[in-house]
Amino acid sequence: MPTDSGVDRARLSQLAARERALFADRHPRSAAAYAGAGHLFGRVPMTWMNKTAGGFPVYVATAQGARVTDIDGHSYVDFCLGDTGAMAGHSPEPVVSAVTRRLAELGGASTMLPTEDASAVGAELAARFGLPYWSFALTATDANRWAIRLLRAVSGRPKILFNSYCYHGSVDESLIVVGPDGNGLSRDGNVGAPTDVTTTSRVAEFNDLAGLERQLAHGDVAAVLMEPALTNIGIVLPTPGYLAGVRDLTRKYGTYLINDETHTFSAGPGGATAAWGLSPDVLTIGKAIGGGIPVGAYGLSAELADSLLGRGDLDLVDMGGVGGTLAGNPVSMAATRATLTEVLTADAFATMISTATAFAGGIRKLIETHNLPWSVSQLGARVEYRFADPAPLNGTDSAASADAELEDFLHLYLANRGILLTPFHNMALMSPVTTLDDVERHHTVFADALAELLA
Structure with a gap:
């Protein structure tokens, strides 16, 4: 059973199905590339890349700074940053x-x-x-x-x-x-x-x-x-x-x-x-x-x-x-x-952490506005919203607080509107070139997701 995340499960299921259909419709070239990758084990260069809420990954065309563009021409604000590998930004x-x-x-x-x-x-x-x-x-x-x-x-x-x-x-x-x-x-x-x-x-x-x-x-x-x-x-x-x-x-x-x-x-x-x-x-x-x-x-x-x-x-x-x-x-x-x-200098980290603090503060306000039993954790330039309040204090409790269906919905909703998060949980990482406008863009889309989910 999923954790009690304070959302209506029927509404969540309905919206998730809509977002999966939208994702498939918006990414025909990525879908075709994935279907044609039969000589790759799991159809991807590394099986981790199958961790995707849409059923197939988006295929990257270009990546620069805090932006990724896929082969279908969609541009994303990238808060995943290669699961930390690109914390310096793409191709500095x-x-x-x-x-x-x-x-x-x-x-x-x-x-x-x-x-x-x-x-x-x-x-x-x-x-x-x-x-x-x-x-x-x-x-x-x-x-x-x-x-x-x-x-x-x-x-x-x-x-x-x-x-x-x-x-x-x-x-x-x-x-x-x-x-x-x-x-x-x-x-x-x-x-x-x-x-x-x-x-x-x-x-x-x-x-x-x-x-x-x-x-x-x-x-x-x-x-x-x-x-x-x-x-x-x-x-x-x-x-x-x-x-x-x-x-x-x-x-x-x-x-x-x-x-x-x-x-x-x-x-x-x-x-x-x-x-x-x-x-x-x-x-x-x-x-x-x-x-x-x-x-x-x-x-x-x-x-x-x-x-x-x-x-x-x-x-x-x-x-x-x-x-x-x-x-x-x-x-x-x-x-x-x-x-x-x-x-990744001291000055860069100061900017990254300041941006992350703004990210965390905005998410907290949205959670409080909707009176959700969620919390926000920040680790320097890294922020995550959690489906538990207070935030878990050990790994076992943290694992138990996961809600895969809700996570997938949020990831797809954001991706369909040009925002990428780390795909296996709701974590956002700031690079030296991530801007407050990028943060605000995430918050606008996230607010829309909550409004639809909690309507």
Whole structure:
């Protein structure tokens, strides 16, 4: 059963059917392209792209700044921004120039040799996040996998602890949730798990220090891998004192702490780690730092780096597998240097967060006007409206507050009128070039959707 979102289900169903028909009518070329993609598994380049309320995805023709145009000629204000991968905006000029120069003038897209750009990126990340040593991957998923391997090796412990309904890419160990009896179990839909997830992992609810301590007390946890705020199950913000408590407990039980800032980077130029004064042993990040070019990174504390490099029994150069042929390639490093030093700057974040605050305020007013049992959560430049009030405080409650039918209706209604949100929940991300006019356009369409839904 869907959550009680305060809407008439019959009215919702009627309007959703209308919007699906409108979507199909407006996107004949996208529908034809999808129908003709028979040699793609699931008819899309990546199966995630089938997460669409209209039955098929829109096919992109162009993307620039905070705008996307599809092959049917429709233009959209893009609040999805590649699910954070394009938080810098689509094809920002400094990134395009850096990548073009790297490829056209300097060459060497893949060399397995370092560039000076990589050193500059490492220094910039160290200044932003406070961890002195950095290594690179192509995705945050890989950065998380490699961090896990390193911390298992240095600690001699087998398990990693996660928060229920966390998001760390496709890391096998992370697909664990708290079950009804309080014990861990595999998350529904887990694909091809190599082993029962409870053999590799432990789990505690976000914002539950007592539950975390019960799990750490077993003495077999190498690291806690967590987002400083949950993001992919809906934004779940930490309660006062929670993150400091996590750090205290990990130190008490001799467990390393990894902050995954891939999505919480929206909190500011140094992510939640800098904004909230956190001190992890490892930090992982990906997506946004490359301005749309694939990159991931992980940073290590000085103590941890020394411990690892001092281990003569660990082959960190060859068969240890801590890397990949394309990791740290010249194109990724050029793009990341340009993104961090010229696009996602402190001034840019100030603008993005101010725009997000305006977005959040306008949505709150609309929710209050209609007396809906909804709430709004903001994480820096990222905003989400939730079908629960107050907003959930852990992953399990956040999952329970979802309403897939209502989400699909809102996404389709907005898309049919030129607004794109992150497709699996109601999240909007601001880029440096997202404007207050873009925000107002969303609010106008959103207000129309509520008026029709609640008529």
